Amino acid sequence: MRTDDLIDALARDAEGTRDPAPPRRLALVAALGALAALVLVLSWLGTRQDLAQALLGPMFWMKAVYTAVLGAAGYLAVERLSRPDGSGRRGWMLGAAIFALCVAAGAYQALVSPDVQAALKMLHGHSWRSCSPRILLLGLPMLGLGLWTLRGTAPTRPGLAGFAMGLFSGGVVATVYGLHCPEHTFTFIALWYSLGVLALAAIGALVGRWALRW
Amino acid sequence: MTDTETRLKALMLRGLDGDAAAYRACLALLGVRLRAYFARRMSGAPGDVEDLVQETLLAVHLKRSTWDSAQSFTAWAHAVARYKLIDHWRRRRVRQTLPIEDHIDFLAAEEPDPGVGxxxxxxxxxxxxxxxxxxxxxxxxxxxxxxxxxxxxxxxxxxxxxxxxxxxxxxxxxxxxxx
The missing domain is CATH 1.10.10.10 (Winged helix-like DNA-binding domain superfamily/Winged helix DNA-binding domain)
Structure with a gap:
């Protein structure tokens, strides 16, 4: 087939359909992913007993800010990495900065606690075994949907794009998970929340490496 | 060189707005550039050049929603071409590296005749x-x-x-x- 004939067919097709740009795709993924996580939290885990009170205190919101900023970092990275000439730098920097801040706050809280026992207690909280796996499970619907929608885009670094999609998903669903989780120390959040988000990012990277080629 | 960017970008923008003739002209102009770009980097396999031109034009078309119109169109198209060339080498088990910055050169090559894909x-x-x-x-x-x-x-x-x-x-x- 002559290239000119191909171009004719492409020009004809351009009159018909037009795909949404990455920001719109990602907004839809976030909305559906958050909704899926919310339904799971409400039907499976339930909200924390003291939710009404917690909403008045600072720690509920600090946690939400941490996870939401992680999600925003993932968004910034994946929005760029879904384009062939894009770099995730701004997203990585934001993610690293907020993570460092949370780790520093967690380390500080552990250091000023009365003794090692108290510090360990903060680190374990009430739910250290279930926290990361639950965030991982809550995030799978959004990650799956996100990777699927990325297949319509043009990432030239598929592994990194998948990692960023995982970070985005993890940040969004960990924020929703805050409605259930009663933990209230940075020490706990910095380790177990981050680990759950990181697990999603790792899965995103692994799957993305082969699923996002085009 | 920047002249080509201006022309390509203007045509692409009109094409995205539904002007099929402008879109066609954009792809045709891009095809010429792609042919020169690939021909120069694939002197070992000239028969594959037109295949890659066509594969890249298809990708440019299908992935056009990922171009951010606030950015350079040529840099975007070059990134697509570069990805397709590296992918081609990977499939053929050729080890090569491509500088990421040569999209200037992408605009400035001589024009070989189109072959058949x-x-x-x-x-x-x-x-x-x-x-x-x-x-x-x-x-x-x-x-x-x-x-x-x-x-x-x-x-x-x-x-x-x-x-x-x-x-x-x-x-x-x-x-x-x-x-």
């Missing part, structure tokens, strides 16, 4: 008969989608969907052609 025909041959006919029939100067659709026994809406599916299938098959 064989892989596209092979991919086309593997499509269902109706889709294949449709792709061949929709010339910008010739049949409209409605007319080509009627010839294949489809409504215009169905022809639209069928053409888009056919192009996506072609892109996928070319990518896997020598995988």
């Amino acid at each position: 064989l892989e596209l025909d092979r991919a086309l041959a593997s499509l269902p008969e109706r889709q294949r006919r449709l792709v061949g029939d929709v010339k910008l100067t010739g049949l409209s989608l409605a007319e080509a659709g009627a010839r294949a026994g489809m409504s215009e809406g169905a022809a639209k969907v069928a053409l888009h599916r056919a192009l996506k299938a072609l892109a996928e098959r070319m990518r896997r052609a020598d995988g």
Whole structure:
């Protein structure tokens, strides 16, 4: 087939359909992913007993800010990495900065606690075994949907794009998970929340490496 | 050089707004650039040049929503071409590196004659008969989608969907052609 004939067919097709740009795709993924996580939290885990009170205190919101900023970092990275000439730098920097801040706050809280026992207690909280796996499970619907929608885009670094999609998903669903989780120390959040988000990012990277080629 | 960027970008913007003639002109101009770009980097396999030009044009078309119109169109198109060339080498087990900055050079090459792409025909041959006919029939100067659709026994809406599916299938098959 002559290239000119191909171009004719492409020009004809351009009159018909037009795909949404990455920001719109990602907004839809976030909305559906958050909704899926919310339904799971409400039907499976339930909200924390003291939710009404917690909403008045600072720690509920600090946690939400941490996870939401992680999600925003993932968004910034994946929005760029879904384009062939894009770099995730701004997203990585934001993610690293907020993570460092949370780790520093967690380390500080552990250091000023009365003794090692108290510090360990903060680190374990009430739910250290279930926290990361639950965030991982809550995030799978959004990650799956996100990777699927990325297949319509043009990432030239598929592994990194998948990692960023995982970070985005993890940040969004960990924020929703805050409605259930009663933990209230940075020490706990910095380790177990981050680990759950990181697990999603790792899965995103692994799957993305082969699923996002085009 | 920047002149080419200005022209390509203006044509692409008009094309995205639904101007089919401008879109066609943009792809044709880009095709010339791509041919020169690949020819220069594939002196070992000149027969593959047109295949890559066609595969890249298909990708440019199908992935055009990922171009951010606030950015350079040439840099975006070069990134697509570079990805396709590296992918081609990977499939052929050739180890090469490509500088990421040479999209300036991408604009400034001499123009070899277009060859004939064989892989596209092979991919086309593997499509269902109706889709294949449709792709061949929709010339910008010739049949409209409605007319080509009627010839294949489809409504215009169905022809639209069928053409888009056919192009996506072609892109996928070319990518896997020598995988």
